[in-house]
Amino acid sequence: MKISTMNIEKIRADFPILSRKVNGHPLVYFDNAATSQTPTAVIDAIVDYYQNYNANIHRGVHTLSQEATEAYEEARETIRAHFNAQKKEEIIFTAGTTHGINLIANGFASEIKKGDEVIVSALEHHSNIVPWQMLCEKTGAKLRVIPMTQEGELDMKAFHDLLSENTKLVFVNHVSNALGTINPIEEIIHAAHQKNAVVLIDGAQAAPHIQADVQQLDVDFYVVSAHKMCGPTGVGMLYGKEKWLNKLPPYQGGGEMINEVTFEKTTYAGLPHKFEAGTPNICGGIAFGKAIDYLHEIGFENIAAYEHELLTYATEKLMEIEGMKIFGTSAKKTAVISFNIEGLHPYDIGTIVDKLGIAVRTGHHCAQPIMDYYKIPGTVRASFSFYNTKEEIDSFVKAVKRAKIMLS
Known part of the structure; x- marks a missing residue:
C-alpha cells in the first residue's frame, strides 16, 4: 500500500547503513546511480x-x-x-x-x-x-x-x-x-x-x-x-x-x-x-x-516527486558556487547532478568530500564518449535517492565549498 506522505526519517530507519559514520562524519550517500542501499526487509x-x-x-x-x-x-x-x-x-x-x-x-x-x-x-x-x-x-x-x-x-x-x-x-x-x-x-x-x-x-x-x-x-x-x-x-x-x-x-x-x-x-x-x-x-x-x-510500499509517484524536489534544491545550491558547471541540463532528468568546478579536477573534489563522510562518484562513469563530447576528463556525480535529505545536500554543498578553498 502506498503511503501518501513521505516519512523520510521512518524510511531512513529502514536502511541500517545510513546510521554509520565515515571518517568520523555521518555518512551522506550520494552514489545511488552506481548502486542503491539495501533496506532491512531485503536483508x-x-x-x-x-x-x-x-x-x-x-x-x-x-x-x-x-x-x-x-x-x-x-x-x-x-x-x-x-x-x-x-x-x-x-x-x-x-x-x-x-x-x-x-x-x-x-x-x-x-x-x-x-x-x-x-x-x-x-x-x-x-x-x-x-x-x-x-x-x-x-x-x-x-x-x-x-x-x-x-x-x-x-x-x-x-x-x-x-x-x-x-x-x-x-x-x-x-x-x-x-x-x-x-x-x-x-x-x-x-x-x-x-x-x-x-x-x-x-x-x-x-x-x-x-x-x-x-x-x-x-x-x-x-x-x-x-x-x-x-x-x-x-x-x-x-x-x-x-x-x-x-x-x-x-x-x-x-x-x-x-x-x-x-x-x-x-x-x-x-x-x-x-x-x-x-x-x-x-x-x-x-x-x-x-x-x-x-x-x-513507498510508491513510485512519491519517489519521483520527492527526488525531483531534491534535484531542484541541490541544483540551486550548487549553482551558487563560483566556477560551477553542471553537465546535463535537460528539463527531463532524474536526480543526478554531474558537475565540475573551473580549474579543479573532479577526483580531487571527490577525495576531499569523502574525508567529510560524503560518497559521490568521480570519473567518466563508464561513459567516456560523453566526456569526450564535453572535452573533459570526467565529472563529480551526485545522485540522490528517496532516503536522502535536504540537510544532507546542505552538508554536501558545504563540503564542496571547502574543497574549492583547499584546492584553489
Missing part, C-alpha cells in the same frame, strides 16, 4: 533464505527445494507484474544489466549480416556500446550513433535521419547514468518499429525512479539490475517479447536450460529456462522481488 529476506530453506531449485522433490523454487518463481511473478510483461516466461533472471545486454547481442549474431546497421546513442554506458561493437565486428554490420546536444539530450532529428531499411537493431538507455537525462524512448521505439527494427532499452538507471510498462512501450527487450533498485548485486532481469526469446539461441549451455541431452543431440527447455543455464542466484532473485515490494 532479512536474504538471511531467511540461507537460514531456513537454502536449496537448489526446480530439481528436487524434497521440501527445501520446493520452498526455494516457490519463492524464486514468486519473485519472477512480482517482477513480471511490476514491468507488466504479458507472461512470466518473458522474464529472464540474469546476473545484471550487462549480462542481459550480452545475452541479446550474442543471440543476434546469427540474425545480423554485413550491410545491416545497428544504432546506439552517444549517451550510452559502456555496457550498451561494447557488446554491439563486438557484434558488428563479428558480423560486418555498421554501428551508427545518435548524436547528443550540449544540454545532454539526444538529437532526435538526427536519429530519424539515421533510420533506414538497413536498420536492424536500436539500443538506447532509458536514463543516462552520467547525466540523468530521461530519453524519449516511446518515440524511439515507435520510429524504430516503423522500419521493422528491434529495440532494446537499458533500464538500469530508470528502474529506481520510473515504473516502465513494457507492453505499453511495446519494447522488444528491457534490461535492469536489482542493485539499482534497493536489491542485491549479482542479479537482474531481462524482459523479452516471447517471439524473440523463442527465436534467439541460448546464450550458455549447461544444466537447467535443457530438455533432453544425448551425445548425439541436445534439445533445449522452453522459456524462461532456455536462458537460465546452471544454478542461478536463487537468493538474489528472491531478494529482488522483495526489493520491488518495498519500493511499491
Whole structure:
C-alpha cells in the first residue's frame, strides 16, 4: 500500500547503513546511480533464505527445494507484474544489466549480416556500446550513433535521419547514468518499429525512479539490475517479447536450460529456462522481488516527486558556487547532478568530500564518449535517492565549498 506522505526519517530507519559514520562524519550517500542501499526487509529476506530453506531449485522433490523454487518463481511473478510483461516466461533472471545486454547481442549474431546497421546513442554506458561493437565486428554490420546536444539530450532529428531499411537493431538507455537525462524512448521505439527494427532499452538507471510498462512501450527487450533498485548485486532481469526469446539461441549451455541431452543431440527447455543455464542466484532473485515490494510500499509517484524536489534544491545550491558547471541540463532528468568546478579536477573534489563522510562518484562513469563530447576528463556525480535529505545536500554543498578553498 502506498503511503501518501513521505516519512523520510521512518524510511531512513529502514536502511541500517545510513546510521554509520565515515571518517568520523555521518555518512551522506550520494552514489545511488552506481548502486542503491539495501533496506532491512531485503536483508532479512536474504538471511531467511540461507537460514531456513537454502536449496537448489526446480530439481528436487524434497521440501527445501520446493520452498526455494516457490519463492524464486514468486519473485519472477512480482517482477513480471511490476514491468507488466504479458507472461512470466518473458522474464529472464540474469546476473545484471550487462549480462542481459550480452545475452541479446550474442543471440543476434546469427540474425545480423554485413550491410545491416545497428544504432546506439552517444549517451550510452559502456555496457550498451561494447557488446554491439563486438557484434558488428563479428558480423560486418555498421554501428551508427545518435548524436547528443550540449544540454545532454539526444538529437532526435538526427536519429530519424539515421533510420533506414538497413536498420536492424536500436539500443538506447532509458536514463543516462552520467547525466540523468530521461530519453524519449516511446518515440524511439515507435520510429524504430516503423522500419521493422528491434529495440532494446537499458533500464538500469530508470528502474529506481520510473515504473516502465513494457507492453505499453511495446519494447522488444528491457534490461535492469536489482542493485539499482534497493536489491542485491549479482542479479537482474531481462524482459523479452516471447517471439524473440523463442527465436534467439541460448546464450550458455549447461544444466537447467535443457530438455533432453544425448551425445548425439541436445534439445533445449522452453522459456524462461532456455536462458537460465546452471544454478542461478536463487537468493538474489528472491531478494529482488522483495526489493520491488518495498519500493511499491513507498510508491513510485512519491519517489519521483520527492527526488525531483531534491534535484531542484541541490541544483540551486550548487549553482551558487563560483566556477560551477553542471553537465546535463535537460528539463527531463532524474536526480543526478554531474558537475565540475573551473580549474579543479573532479577526483580531487571527490577525495576531499569523502574525508567529510560524503560518497559521490568521480570519473567518466563508464561513459567516456560523453566526456569526450564535453572535452573533459570526467565529472563529480551526485545522485540522490528517496532516503536522502535536504540537510544532507546542505552538508554536501558545504563540503564542496571547502574543497574549492583547499584546492584553489
